[in-house]
Amino acid sequence: MSVVVGARPGLTPPAVFRGGPWEQAASAAVSHAPYLKRLIERRGDLCVDIDADWPARLLREATAQAAAIARDPPAIEEGMCALRRGKQAVHLAASIADLARAWPLSRITGAL
Numbered sequence: 001m002s003v004v005v006g007a008r009p010g011l012t013p014p015a016v017f018r019g020g021p022w023e024q025a026a027s028a029a030v031s032h033a034p035y036l037k038r039l040i041e042r043r044g045d046l047c048v049d050i051d052a053d054w055p056a057r058l059l060r061e062a063t064a065q066a067a068a069i070a071r072d073p074p075a076i077e078e079g080m081c082a083l084r085r086g087k088q089a090v091h092l093a094a095s096i097a098d099l100a101r102a103w104p105l106s107r108i109t110g111a112l
Contacts, residue, residue, distance in 0.1 A: 014040055014076035025100035028032045039092045048088050052064065055102070058093035058112050 010031030012018075017026035030034040040047060046058060058108040063088050069079050094111040103111075 008054075014047065016050055020050045020099055021052050022096050023097060025096045028099045029096060033095065036092060036095050039088055043085075043088060043092070046092055055093035055097040058089045062089040062093075 007027075008028060008031075011027060013023050013026035013030060017023050026040070030040060063086075065082055069082060073079055074082070090111055094103070094108050098108045
């Protein structure tokens, strides 16, 4: 039986991840997952304050935004855009945490 290991880094991670706790996971993401690479490139607003709590913080913020929309729905176009951006934040946070093997599978699937 083979052992499951974390994703292998490849390309140099984006500068905001270098030297931080998610450096190898970000390297693996940009090396092997085109969707995640595009998210990192296009959504610089998500890649700030990269510390140990970063994925959990992104998840909390996205969940809070969705709850606010549910409580007081904006115009449909604005709500759809905000929810789509929140979904992207959750995808990036959960993926990086998964690639780093920092979160158990139940937390990853629960986030998604």
